[in-house]
Amino acid sequence: MTATDAIRQALDEQQTVEITTIGRRSGRPRRMETWRYRAGGRYWLSGSPGRRDWYANLLAHPEFTLHLKDQDLPVRARPVTDPAERARVFGEIVPSLSWAGTMESWLAGSPLVEIELGG
Template identity: 85%
Template sequence: MTVTDEVRQALDRQQTVEITTIGRRSGRPRRLETWRYRAAGRYWLTGSPGRRDWYANLAADPTFTLHLRDRDLRVRARLVTDPEERARVFNEIVPALSWAGTVESWLAGSPLVEIELD
């Protein structure tokens, strides 16, 4: 089993993760807890509609640390802005969340980032 396979298995078991981004203004590490989602066979970070500092930090520096229970990984964020791709991913994620509201509200106001493991 490759390291990437092990990481994917760990991510499949762990929805709550921590990430560390670099502050876009301060240059200091910023660690927070968030949920990862799986859609289209890939892993994503997003959140309910609203502004997110972590997203702005990743826009400035897409390299971040993904903290899993047994390892810390340097990974890369791919910010998803294409409307069609956002719709495909949110149409898979949002309906599974009983508290989420509408797909349309997430399309209009939620960040979407693919976690690039390789």
């Protein structure tokens, strides 16, 4: 098993993750808990519609730390702004969330980033 395979296995087992971003204004590390999603065989960070500081931080500084069990992994965020790609990804994520609200609200107001794993 490669290191990337081991990371994918850990991600598959852990929906709630912690991430550390770099503050867009302060330049200081900011650690918080969020959910990761899987769609199209890839891993994503998102949230219900609304502004998110972690997303603004990742736009300014795309490198961040993904904390999984006993691993702290340097990864990169790829913000997704293309409407067709957002629709594809949210089309897999949103229907499985009973609390999510409408697809339209997620498309209009939810952040979406792909977690780019190394290797």
